Structures are given as structure tokens and as C-alpha cells.
Amino acid sequence: MDYELDRGVRVQAAGSGQYLAEVDGGWVVGGGVNGGYALAVLGNAISTELAPSGHRDPVSVSAYFLTPTRPGPARVDVRVLRRGGRRTTVAATMVQDEDAGPVERLTTLAVYADLDAMPTEVLREVPLPDLPALEDCLPPGAAPEEVRRTSPLLDRFATRLDPATAGFTTGSPSGAGVIQGWFSLTDGRPLDPLALLVVVDALPPATFDLGLPGWAPTLELTAHVRARPAPGPAVVRHETRNVSAGQFEEDCWVWDATGRLVAQSRQLALLPRSR
Amino acid sequence: MDYELDRGVRVQAAGSGQYLAEVDGGWVVGGGVNGGYALAVLGNAISTELAPSGHRDPVSVSAYFLTPTRPGPARVDVRVLRRGGRRTTVAATMVQDEDAGPVERLTTLAVYADLDAMPTEVLREVPLPDLPALEDCLPPGAAPEEVRRTSPLLDRFATRLDPATAGFTTGSPSGAGVIQGWFSLTDGRPLDPLALLVVVDALPPATFDLGLPGWAPTLELTAHVRARPAPGPAVVRHETRNVSAGQFEEDCWVWDATGRLVAQSRQLALLPRSR
Numbered sequence: 292m293d294y295e296l297d298r299g300v301r302v303q304a305a306g307s308g309q310y311l312a313e314v315d316g317g318w319v320v321g322g323g324v325n326g327g328y329a330l331a332v333l334g335n336a337i338s339t340e341l342a343p344s345g346h347r348d349p350v351s352v353s354a355y356f357l358t359p360t361r362p363g364p365a366r367v368d369v370r371v372l373r374r375g376g377r378r379t380t381v382a383a384t385m386v387q388d389e390d391a392g393p394v395e396r397l398t399t400l401a402v403y404a405d406l407d408a409m410p411t412e413v414l415r416e417v418p419l420p421d422l423p424a425l426e427d428c429l430p431p432g433a434a435p436e437e438v439r440r441t442s443p444l445l446d447r448f449a450t451r452l453d454p455a456t457a458g459f460t461t462g463s464p465s466g467a468g469v470i471q472g473w474f475s476l477t478d479g480r481p482l483d484p485l486a487l488l489v490v491v492d493a494l495p496p497a498t499f500d501l502g503l504p505g506w507a508p509t510l511e512l513t514a515h516v517r518a519r520p521a522p523g524p525a526v527v528r529h530e531t532r533n534v535s536a537g538q539f540e541e542d543c544w545v546w547d548a549t550g551r552l553v554a555q556s557r558q559l560a561l562l563p564r565s566r
Numbered sequence: 567m568d569y570e571l572d573r574g575v576r577v578q579a580a581g582s583g584q585y586l587a588e589v590d591g592g593w594v595v596g597g598g599v600n601g602g603y604a605l606a607v608l609g610n611a612i613s614t615e616l617a618p619s620g621h622r623d624p625v626s627v628s629a630y631f632l633t634p635t636r637p638g639p640a641r642v643d644v645r646v647l648r649r650g651g652r653r654t655t656v657a658a659t660m661v662q663d664e665d666a667g668p669v670e671r672l673t674t675l676a677v678y679a680d681l682d683a684m685p686t687e688v689l690r691e692v693p694l695p696d697l698p699a700l701e702d703c704l705p706p707g708a709a710p711e712e713v714r715r716t717s718p719l720l721d722r723f724a725t726r727l728d729p730a731t732a733g734f735t736t737g738s739p740s741g742a743g744v745i746q747g748w749f750s751l752t753d754g755r756p757l758d759p760l761a762l763l764v765v766v767d768a769l770p771p772a773t774f775d776l777g778l779p780g781w782a783p784t785l786e787l788t789a790h791v792r793a794r795p796a797p798g799p800a801v802v803r804h805e806t807r808n809v810s811a812g813q814f815e816e817d818c819w820v821w822d823a824t825g826r827l828v829a830q831s832r833q834l835a836l837l838p839r840s841r
Contacts, residue, residue: 350785350813350834351630351785351786351834353628353630353675353786353788355626355628355647355655355675355676355677357647357648357655358648372630372632372670372673373632373633373670378785380630380632382657382673395647395648398647398657398675399675400628400630400673400674400675400786401630402630402785402786402834406811409811409812409813410810410811410812411811412810412812413809413810414776414809414810414814415743415776415806415807415808415809415810416807416808416809416810417807417808468690501689501690510625510626510653510677511626511628511675511677511788511790513628513786513788513832515786515813515815515834517808517810517811517813518810518811531690532690532691532692533690533691533692533792533827533830534688534689534690534691535685535687535688535689535690535691535792535793535827536681536684536685536686536792536793537684537685537687538625538684538790538792539689540790540830552808552810555808555815557788557832559625559626559677559790
């Protein structure tokens with residue numbers, strides 16, 4: 292099947308580690324292209340570059356966001372830093388042309404490997420949080436109309452928020468700094484390691500639950516992928532515990548439908564300007 | 567005063583963002599140069615490069631470790647990716663010459679700024695953990711003789727471990743995956759933002775407390791610095807909650823002597839090979 296995410300992250304090799312892409316306006320949220328989607332475009336270029344080695348899966352990706360990504364043509368430059376038998380380390384950057392010349396959008400360092408070749412043993416992991424069944428969580432339709440208008444992205448995410456952490460939708464944030472819920476892609480595309488790069492930046496910022504709504508630009512996001520997710524909806528939890536110096540960290544955990552922790556991430560973001 | 571860390575991180579500008587350094591063998595632990603010290607050498611080159619802009623302090627640093635750093639000459643290449651009024655984003659790489667030519671040791675992406683110019687408000691933070699007073703914690707002398715012999719680094723760290731998390735020193739790890747304690751530099755050098763890059767990688771791996779001793783090579787480490795630490799010993803906590811796929815994450819929190827959370831970090835490391 293031809294899924295929206297696969298169309299959106301498509302890249303075309305242009306030689307010497309360069310890949311051409313088309314940033315799809317359907318992944319805009321609040322006026323900007325979703326960071327997780329931009330990361331997935333870049334991540335797909337890395338995966339394509341490393342396909343001959345078999346190291347197609349992200350294990351660790353650290354992204355620094357330099358300027359806002361725009362819908363339209365983009366180029367990803369992938370540079371291999373170290374090739375090993377078990378994993379490859381790369382640097383990759385997404386660039387878009389502006390009138391004055393090419394501008395870097397986001398730049399990353401990453402370790403890629405073959406997740407199927409990694410040890411399967413789970414010695415310990417953060418357990419699934421308590422949350423209501425999917426059908427008792429809130430559909431994305433609960434977002435205010437003015438939010439939905441500027442955020443076509445929301446139609447692509449079949450998010451179901453835990454009502455206990457969705458108070459921000461009715462003006463009553465809990466104050467806990469937690470937002471969690473169930474997550475699928477609306478068109479049913481299975482969640483694979485590439486999609487996890489989208490999933491870790493898919494929920495509203497945890498600051499919404501602190502009564503601090505508004506755009507929270509990401510300075511840095513590091514995602515660690517531990518395993519290929521099993522089919523079915525994932526559970527995603529965002530939490531912020533440190534809000535200081537005009538910044539907050541947002542920790543994210545993703546469990547697959549079997550309850551296995553398949554990814555975690557942390558981002559450092561700026562508090563909304565309204566403060 | 568001429569402190570060991572300042573001598574160890576000294577860099578000399580060679581033009582065009584290049585800095586020459588001398589990696590000091592006194593920071594070796596278990597046969598390899600301590601990753602936090604190597605990161606501080608690189609971080610000092612960034613700080614020196616950005617001094618004219620006033621953005622001398624690390625805010626976020628993501629390091630990917632490529633090959634083991636060796637005592638001896640090194641070069642750090644610093645490249646500015648984005649200059650802003652409030653912060654500067656850079657890429658920086660440490661290189662050492664081998665017989666076959668220059669080899670990259672660690673490479674980083676980083677945001678630097680002036681911590682004194684950042685908002686001082688603390689809206690929430692992870693509170694200091696419970697731990698005994700410094701004088702009731704274990705001096706580094708408690709490490710086994712064979713560990714101390716290969717680890718001159720330990721003499722530079724005035725670590726005092728919480729006995730509840732130091733069971734690994736007597737063959738009785740607690741199983742909680744936590745190691746915490748008090749930390750100062752032995753020669754009394756104050757802990758500043760640069761030193762925090764050392765502090766976040768100074769304690770033994772949290773896996774020691776799970777009964778998994780041995781060298782745990784870091785793939786990736788991201789540190790966030792929130793504030794300039796107040797004078798006095800810091801409290802440092804390492805914890806791992808996800809040990810799977812042959813890897814573990816190690817979260818680290820650093821509180822200054824006033825109890826303020828001044829830094830946190832997460833690293834993804836490989837489980838010791840003995841497994």
C-alpha cells in the first residue's frame with residue numbers, strides 16, 4: 292500500500308551521499324513542519340545510504356534544529372563517519388534553498404544498525420504506564436477548531452489521549468507535566484523504526500499539561516530505538532520534570548502493542564514566548 | 567590557581583576553527599581516556615572559538631564516540647552552523663593522528679550560550695535525592711586495588727558514594743540500577759559549566775549496581791546544562807531503567823551545593839562484553 296508517511300519521506304539518490312526529497316505540506320502543525328516528520332525524511336535518506344551494509348535501522352539519532360523546515364524541495368547530505376560490523380555512525384543534514392542560497396534546516400549525528408541482529412534479551416525496562424483502554428481515550432477531534440485549521444498533521448495522527456492528561460483541551464491542565472495516550476498513523480501504516488522517529492515528536496508538548504500552551508521550538512532531540520515494534524497501536528508518554536532557564540526537557544517513551552519499550556527520546560525545547 | 571582540569575583541557579588556536587590540544591594520560595580509567603574529559607577538551611575548544619560572541623557555556627552537547635581517545639596530541643575542529651543573538655549551534659570533532667593518518671575520536675553537535683543571560687526562574691525540577699551526608703559516604707579509596715592501578719583518573723575525582731548504591735565495591739550490588747554520591751574535583755577546582763561535562767561521566771556505570779561490571783562503551787551522550795553551579799560539592803545520580811538489545815541508557819542528574827539541578831545527561835552505552 293502507498294501510505295502517506297512513505298510518500299512523505301521518499302528520497303532519490305543524487306550520488307555521493309546526497310538525496311533529494313520533497314517536504315510534504317500535509318505534515319505542518321501550527322505553521323511549521325513537524326520536527327519528527329522532518330527527522331524521518333532525513334532518517335530515510337540515511338537508511339537508504341546504508342542499505343548495502345544492512346544497517347537500515349536507527350539506533351540513536353541526535354538532531355539539532357537550526358531553521359524551520361518548509362514544505363517543498365529539500366536535500367539530505369549523508370556522510371559516513373565510522374563503519375563497523377555491527378553498526379555505522381553517520382552525520383546527516385537537511386538543506387533547503389532560499390533566495391540567498393542553501394540553508395541548513397536540521398543536522399544530525401546517528402548510529403544505525405540492523406535491529407533484527409541485536410540481542411533480544413530485555414533485562415529491565417520502564418513498564419507501560421496506567422492508562423485507559425484505547426476506546427476510552429480522546430480522539431484527535433477534541434482539539435480546538437483553530438488548532439486543527441493550522442495543523443493538517445493532526446489528520447494523519449490517530450492519537451487517543453488519556454483523559455487524565457488531556458485537561459489542556461478544556462482549559463484544565465493537570466499540572467503534572469505528563470501527556471500520554473495511544474498512537475497510530477491514521478492510514479494504518481505500520482509503525483516501524485523509521486515511523487518511531489515521528490512518534491517521539493507526535494504528541495503535544497508536555498508543557499500543555501502545565502498550563503503553558505504555545506509553540507515550543509526544539510533545540511535538540513535524541514531518540515534511541517531499541518526494537519522493531521510489533522503491529523498495532525503504540526502507547527506514548529511525554530513528561531517534563533525540569534522547566535528552568537527558559538527551557539524544558541521532554542522525555543518520551545514508546546511501547547508497542549505487546550507492551551515492550553521500543554523507543555525513548557529526550558528533547559530540549561524553549562518555553563513558549565508568551566512567558 | 568593552576569588546576570589539573572584546566573591544564574588538561576588547554577587548547578591553542580591554529581586558525582579557521584582549529585584548536586590543538588594535548589590529551590593528558592592522567593584522565594585514563596580502565597585503559598581508556600575518560601569520555602567526559604575528552605568531551606571537556608572538545609568543549610573548551612568550542613568555548614574558546616565562541617568567546618567573541620559571549621556564548622561560552624554549553625547548553626546542550628551531543629557526543630558520538632567513534633574510536634578510543636589516546637593520551638597525546640589532538641586537534642579539535644569547530645564549525646559554526648548557526649549564529650543567533652541568544653545561542654550558537656556548532657559541530658565539533660576531535661581528531662588524533664595514527665600511522666595511517668588522522669582518525670576521528672568523538673564528534674559532537676552543540677548549542678552554546680551565556681548561562682548568565684538566561685532566565686533564572688525555576689518552574690520545576692527533579693529534587694535532590696535522599697542520600698547520606700558527605701562524611702557518611704564512601705571515599706574513592708574503597709575501589710579495589712586492581713581498579714585503581716589502571717585508573718589514575720580516580721585520584722582526580724573526590725567521589726563519595728552513597729553506601730546504599732556502592733554495593734558493587736563489596737560484591738553486593740543492590741540491583742536497583744542506581745549509583746549516586748557527592749562529587750568534587752580533588753584539587754578543589756570549582757565546578758563550572760565546562761567541568762559539568764566531566765561530572766556527567768564521572769561515576770561508575772549504573773550497570774555496576776545491577777551486577778554487570780565491566781567496561782561499557784558509550785555510543786552517544788547528550789548533556790544539558792541549565793545553570794552555572796554554585797560553589798561546593800555536587801550531588802550526582804546515575805540511573806538505568808532500560809537494559810535491552812545489548813544496550814542500556816544511563817540517565818544522570820547533577821545538583822549543585824544549593825540543591826539546584828544544574829545539568830542532566832543521558833547516554834546510550836553497550837552492555838559489558840562479558841554478557
